Amino acid sequence: MSFDTRTKLAIYRYFAETGQRPSLEVVAERVGADASSVREAYVRLRAQRVLVLEPDGVSIRMAPPFSGVPTQHLVIVDDTKYFANCAWDSFGIPAALHRPGKVHSRCEQSGEPLNLEIDLEGPPPCNWLFHCLVPAARWWDDIVFT
Amino acid sequence: MLFFRSEERVREWCAAHEYPMRPLVTMDQLWTLATTWYSTRLQEHSRRPQPDEMRSIFAGLGLGGDFWNPQSDSFS
Numbered sequence: 001m002s003f004d005t006r007t008k009l010a011i012y013r014y015f016a017e018t019g020q021r022p023s024l025e026v027v028a029e030r031v032g033a034d035a036s037s038v039r040e041a042y043v044r045l046r047a048q049r050v051l052v053l054e055p056d057g058v059s060i061r062m063a064p065p066f067s068g069v070p071t072q073h074l075v076i077v078d079d080t081k082y083f084a085n086c087a088w089d090s091f092g093i094p095a096a097l098h099r100p101g102k103v104h105s106r107c108e109q110s111g112e113p114l115n116l117e118i119d120l121e122g123p124p125p126c127n128w129l130f131h132c133l134v135p136a137a138r139w140w141d142d143i144v145f146t
Numbered sequence: 147m148l149f150f151r152s153e154e155r156v157r158e159w160c161a162a163h164e165y166p167m168r169p170l171v172t173m174d175q176l177w178t179l180a181t182t183w184y185s186t187r188l189q190e191h192s193r194r195p196q197p198d199e200m201r202s203i204f205a206g207l208g209l210g211g212d213f214w215n216p217q218s219d220s221f222s
Contacts, residue, residue, distance in 0.1 A: 065184050065187070086147035092180040095180045096184040098185070106149065107151040107155055109150060116173075126173045128173055129173075130148070130150075131148055131150055131171070132148075136214050137215060139216075
């Protein structure tokens with residue numbers, strides 16, 4: 001397995017285990033490498049669009065579907081709380097973990113709460129809607145805004 | 147990428163922010179997108195769908211046109 005793949009999996013599995021973003025030092029320890037090498041891997045993983053970093057270049061903002069910072073999209077799986085980057089990613093967390101989960105979010109216009117219990121087959125019948133403002137070709141121009 | 151209670155709420159939100167209204171996606175369609183993108187994300191050989199695959203995935207859900215084309219140059 002390549003170093004970049006080991007780094008990516010260390011990040012994602014830490015998120016899966018804890019609901020939190022790992023520090024650079026934790027990832028380095030898990031992959032058995034120095035922090036400098038891991039930081040270089042972060043840059044390559046960003047280019048692959050599986051990691052988004054804060055401006056400091058080391059703090060993880062996104063490892064989609066996981067968010068490294070609190071958002072309005074809270075997902076609970078097996079008593080662990082996760083934040084998702086967006087509505088799409090809130091469904092992506094139970095999908096990635098292959099576990100049932102509870103999605104708590106809101107209608108962006110009215111503020112009405114959305115509480116959905118997702119099972120392994122997906123959400124129950126529900127007439128809420130998903131709206132994406134940014135065209136697919138522009139999603140990664142500013143993925144935080146998207 | 148946001149949730150809305152109804153099409154009317156989307157319309158109100160877009161009007162309030164002077165945003166264009168985009169194609170709407172149902173919760174079942176969103177679940178398919180989520181599982182397609184993320185069901186292997188914690189595995190060694192996972193990778194994001196490539197542009198051709200994305201187009202095929204979207205088309206399979208009835209999400210077509212330039213908005214869903216990851217290589218469209220219609221939006222600058």
